[in-house]
Amino acid sequence: MKTILISGAGIAGPTLAFWLRAAGFGPTLIERAPRIRTSGYVIDFWGLGYDIAERMGLIEEINRVGYRVKETRIVDDAGRRRAGFGTRVFTELTGGRYVTLPRGELSRLLFEKIRGSVECLFGNEIAGLREEADGVWARLRHGGERRFDLVIGADGLHSAVRQLAFGPSAQFEKHLGYVVAAFEADAYRPRDDDVYLIYGQPGRMIGRFTLHDDRTLFLFVFLASDVAPPVTLAEQKALLRKIYADARWEAPQILAALERTDTIYLDRVSQIRMSGWTRGRVALIGDAAFCVSLLAGQGSALAMISAYVLAGELAAADGRYEEAFGRYETSLRDYMDAKQRAAENFAGAFAPKTRTGLFIRNQVVRAFAIPGLAKLAIGREIADRLELPRYRWLAGQ
Template sequence: MFGELTNGRYVTLARSDLSRLLFERIKDTTEIIFGNEIVGLEEKSDGVRVRLKHGGERKFDLVVGADGLHSGVRRLAFGPQHQFEKKLGYAVAAFEVEGYRPRDEDVYLMYGRPGRMVGRFTLHRNRTLFLFVFVVDSDPLPTALKMQQEMLREKYEDGGWECPRILEELGRTDELYFDSVSQIRMNGWSKGRVALTGDAAFCVSLLAGQGSALAMISAYVLAGELLKADGRHQEAFLKYEASLRDYIQTKQQGAARFATALAPRTQLGLLFRNLVTNAFVIPGLARLVIGKEITDAVQLPDYHWQSSVI
């Protein structure tokens, strides 16, 4: 189905591998600081004073927040997260194991009960990733690993299929991704000399599966507009947002529907979801039903990059 929607160009790339490739590309030309974070911003007429958690203060012409759903830069420059976060009524958890069997190469398997889904798919180096998506009616979610594991056990302990074995693996992991399924919706992605990209500006939710692609698209357009504006950052910020606002809104609308499809709340909803999914083997049907949400129709500008800029 995804091959059809992308005209045969569908490929899966782990985010860690993508990060490594990008890092290797820029490490010799860009100052990179690990193990630190921005804890204070003070805008001046000629720049932004940035206070770092481990390393005093620095001054920069511009600050771009690319720090995800729980962006610290967004909180410092625009306000607390709850002003911009739209919760979709689900939580998501994920972890990896090595050597799990059975192993179905290049197949994504889902086991669903009303309001709950667990998925299994293969990674390279003999690793398997498990993904949980489930309805949540209370807030906040637990933050301690043991409490998160206990919540998942309570949600899935009566599940069939491979749930008992998956929960056994869960008890042995010390690296568990656990978060709410949320979107970030903002009226503007910039303020003064501070701008946001990717999930920090417009998180479509993890379940949409396009966070890395949208982050790179937004970073590309922002960098290109800054190059064109020749230092007029306010002009560049406005054009950056104008170029992508409608495109991102379409992605967010599709992602909200996709979350419901992954873990329908009722047995009837599950049956309908399975019927639709199975029907996607009919040529052309997937493109007609979900093609707009999955495929990228955006035409990125050619900013005529100079080799010295890259």
């Protein structure tokens, strides 16, 4: 049985562990955080990611914890509606197989599918890799060295495995000029159920979305071409207060709610561009290999697709990793490249740099209310032009 070490317990890692186990391999999951991360932002989930989740028996739970957003609404300083569109078009284009849910909830549900059946090392990380002819020795931050047949980096935009096996992140990261931040607050008012509200000024935006259990999610996107995101909670709060100090709408009360939170997600909006996702006995999946950017909204689904295909190709090749790695890259390269190009073009729509850009963005959003136009404009992006392979799994999935 091939032993495979997977770094990262977000979306890609647990998905890969599930399918590797189904194929008869022995996966071990290692995660730097002490537990599954539950904070973050909401994602729109559809297409091939939805199909894979269905094959994993997760759709009922995903729909239970998810949301059916009715409207995206752009508001002005006074909270008046300036533009917007109903999201029925997404439901129509996906045949009802479309849901919005917190990324942390998807991560939790994926992990529950492997809990107790896969070795999981939380509060630990890979500190070094040494490849030999018959395997890879991984030096763990806590626990000495262990040998595995393969090592897979599923550890996101700032992948430690990528840095150890391929080189510094600066070689592969393309910053798109924005920073994104998100946090949750309890008992915030007002509430607008099933509506995603957006308030924008040149180069910065605030989004508000109502969650279950009287919680509210806030999303910030702002221009920051050369900002290194702060690490400490106090520094993160100070940065957001500075950027949005003179913003209107609900900005003052949102910043007041910010002071009460003890968890903020904050990072650069970047892509990872690599000419190859594998090297020797090491491979990368998900954001570690081809991050399309957080603002693209498809990162979780693409992570699940890459995990499914890599596990399937390893199964089809009976563990012959060189053959499997080659097929993995060949199968997904053009698809992921196209997703990255589309995401790069889309990033500026969240926080246009000028008032003219805001006006044009709002006019485009208004046009989506015209019957058939939204379907024509976004139908190509919604539709997945990749046929999901059917692999043979020992466990019969």
